[in-house]
Amino acid sequence: MADRERALAAICDTFVSGDASLPSASALGVPRVLRxxxxxxxxxxxxxxxxQLLDTxxxxxxxxxxxxxxxxFSVLTQPERERYLKRxxxxxxxxxxxxxxVMKRLxxxxxxGVDGSPYAAASGYVRGALDAPAPKSVTVRLPRAGETLDADVCVIGSGAGGGVIAAELSRAGKRVVVLERATPRFEDEFDGRELAGYAALFVDRGVATTTDRAIALLAGSALGGGTIVNWNTSLRIPAAVQEEWRAAGIDDLAPHYDAVAARIDVDTDESERNGANxxxxxxxxxxxxxSATIARNVKGCGDCGPCTLGCRRGAKQSTLRTFxxxxxxxxxxxxxxxxxxxxDVSGGRVAGVTARVVGGDVRVRAPIVALAGGAIHSPAVLLRSRIATAQAGRNFHLHPVAITCGRYDEDLGGIWSGVPQSVLVDEFSDRGDGYGFRLEVPQGYPGILAASFPWWGADSHRQRARDARHIAPFIGIVRDRTAGRVSIDRGGEPLVWYANGPAERALLTRAMVEAARIHAAAGAREIFTLHTPPLTSSASELTELIAEIDRRGVRSNSITLFSAHQMSSCRIGTAPARSVADPDGQVWGVRGLFVTDASAFPSAAGVNxxxxxxxxxRRTAQRIAAAK
Structure with missing residues (x-):
């Protein structure tokens, strides 16, 4: 066995050593899957x-x-290897x-997460029977290498922004071509398999991170974008954020909120509580x-479970089903x-786009281009095109998330079952300056749960994962003031640079504290954070737990953090020195090029x-349609 293969097997088996009833990671083939x-x-x-890590x-x-x-490393005993990794x-x-x-999470x-994992079964997870798939609602065709298309509008991306732009401008009589980078998947392919779902529907196969690997980034990459994989939470920005955005030239969202909410069926009629909520x-x-009941964009939702992996029954009113x-x-x-x-730009005006496809390139000639590739990929497109390079990718926000878990005596059903998000605690959403955090419940499956739980030895982690049906994670979603940046690597692919500032670290810490208090009040027997080493306590020792949370705080790669909301990397503003696009969403200096996704946000939204x-x-689309 080659040195690297031997090292990888040893590392994996240190994290997952197996026991009398469960195999080791290498016996399951995990090293091969990981590589x-x-x-x-x-x-x-x-x-x-x-x-490099394996060689070291x-x-x-x-x-x-x-x-x-x-x-x-590979010749050490299990206890020696565990001590090595703990150091x-x-x-x-x-x-x-x-x-x-990195190695622990993967x-x-x-x-x-692998299909049929005995570890998933040991955690109480059962993948439910599949519903009959909803019929396809969209016609998609494969690209033909070398072709050139002519259109009035080319839309880059098919998610929340791209779908709306395409619908509005098609309805206005424009010839619209939508280009989506992901391989299209439809309801009959949404089968609830965890790893396959991440690979097919998420950026970087579900394992995207910031460059320092300290924050896991969950972002959709699918026909329908993030609307395929999100948890349906449909919220409007709070008043304080509206005021900020008004200064950036955005002051008329109310009628557009009403219109899109009606189209995607936003209401609270189907926001039942699962155990964690x-x-x-x-x-x-x-x-x-x-606290409040969360409004959701669903129609005919039930307890099918795999919302994160695509809605097979078509109840989720994603752009795939609507716009x-x-x-x-x-x-x-x-x-x-x-x-x-x-x-492509000519004479200060957009001329079209060039896309990479199997076997070559495709060109779309269009006098209007709507950029809706998401806050990670939209700035990468601009940077590769040498457009707005002074500001593209800057002012990036991501709503950092810390998680506090409670273990309850009762079987909560696992957070893979039921409505994923139905309750919002917004008591702490504005600490007086427009910044704060909201508490919600995530959805998760055995793989991502196990990767999130603290590891301080194979035996203790295995036992923690076995308790999954009794565990309720509360997430603290922070509105971040500190900005990061998206750049591109040598191949033109995006790199996300972000580090929490003092304000974010303080809010994340406070979110964990308040979540711990809520767990104790809700009757949790045990409360734990995602710190390394593990920080856990009985609910009766809440005062001591809070003191230790405050002492440890948030340090890079000493606690598991997430982000599912990336924004503001091509932001709208009133001056080209501080923004990528003007108040209409049009990129400064390039007529006909519009930013139409979350990257256009002037600042962090503070809500999903x-x-x-x-x-x-929709606002941008109507301005495009009205322009002469």
């Missing part, structure tokens, strides 16, 4: 990063320098903490905290997969962004 998944990302730098731990020379012992997990050297977290994700509501009420269907019915041509690599993306896109 192939990293290679499938198509990022040579990530493969090199993995190989398996090198006697380097281990002598690091530990004083000239040994290979990396708590190292003052950021690179070691990063390496620990190993556990692929162990618990009921616990959040119960605890908040016991403490007298402001893209409208666009298709009005004559829009939807082409996928087609990865737009550049926007889908409905606002749609409203802003």
């Amino acid at each position: 192939s998944e990293v290679e499938a990302l198509g990022r040579p730098a990530l493969v090199a990063e993995l190989y 731990v398996e090198s006697p020379v380097l281990n002598f320098a690091l530990t004083g012992r000239p040994i290979r 990396w997990a708590t190292s003052p050297i950021p690179l070691k903490r990063k390496a620990f977290q 190993t556990l994700l692929y162990t618990y 009921a616990a959040l509501e119960r605890g908040a009420r016991a403490l007298g905290l402001a 893209l269907a409208d666009a298709s019915a009005s004559g829009a041509e939807i082409i996928a997969p087609a990865d737009v690599r550049s926007i 962004p889908m409905l606002t993306v749609m409203a802003l896109a």
Whole structure:
């Protein structure tokens, strides 16, 4: 066995050693899956990063320098390997903490998430019977390499922004071509398999992160974009954010909110509580905290479970079921997969786009281009095209999320079942300056749950995962003031640079504290955060737990953090020195090029962004249609 293969197997088996009834990670084939998944990302730098780590731990020379012992990691005993990884997990050297977290998350994700995993079964997970798939509502065709198309409007992306733009402008009589970079998937392919769903429907196969690997980024990459995989939460920006955006030239969203909410069936009629949401509501009420039922864009929703992996029954009113269907019915041509690599400009006006497809390129000539590739990929398109390079990718926000879990005596059913988000605690959403956090409940499956739970030894982690049906995670979604940046690598692919500032760290810490209080009030027996080493306490020792949460706070790669809301990387504003686009959404200096997704937000929304993306896109579409 090659050194790297031996090292990878040893690392995976350290995290998942197995027991009398469960196999080790290597016996399940996890090392092979992990390596192939990293290679499938198509990022040579990530493969090199993995190989460098494996070479380091398996090198006697380097281990002598690091530990004083000239040994290979693979020859150590299980207890010795666990101590080795724990030293990396708590190292003052950021690179070691990063390496620990990456290998921990990937190993556990692929162990618990693989089809038929005995570990998933041991956690109480049962994948339900499949509903009959909803009929296709959209006509999509494959691109033909070398073709050139002519259109009035080319829309890049098919999510919350792209779908609305395509529908509105098709209805206005424009010839619209939509280019979607993802391979199209339809309801008959939404089968609830965790790893397959991440690979088919998410950016970077569901394992995207910031460049320091400290924040996991969940972003849709599908026909229908993030509306295919989100949890249906449909909220409007709060008054304080409306005032901020008014200063950036956006002051008329109300009628657009009303219109898009009506089209995607936003209401609270189907916001039943699953076990975790009921616990959040119960605890908040016991403490007298402001909470509300979440409005959701569903029609005919039930307890089928895999909302994150695509709605097979078509109850989720995604753009695939609504705006893209409208666009298709009005004559829009939807082409996928087609990865737009550049926007063509001539004489200060957009001329079209060039997309990479299987076997070559496709060109679309159009006097109007709507950029709706999402806050990670839209700035990458501009940067590759050398458009707005001074501002494109800057002012990036992502709503960092910290999670606090409660273990309850009763079986809550697992957060893979029932309505994913039905309760919102917004008591702490504005701490007086327009910034704060909201508490909600996520949806998750055995793989992502196991990858999130703290690891401090294979046996203790395995037991924690076995309790999954009794665990309720509460997420604290922070409105971030600190801005990051999206750049591109040598191949033109996006890199996300972001580090929480003091304000975000303080709010994340406070969110964990308040979530812990709610768990205690809701009747949790045990409360734990996602810190490394694990931070756990009985509910009766809440005061001590809060003190320790405050002491540890948030440090890069010492706690698992997430983001599912990326925004503002091509923001609208009133001056080209501080923004990418003008108040109409048109890119400064390039007539006919409009930004129409969450990247156009002037600042962080503070709430789940889908409905606002749609409203802003409708506003932009109407201004395009009205222009001469």
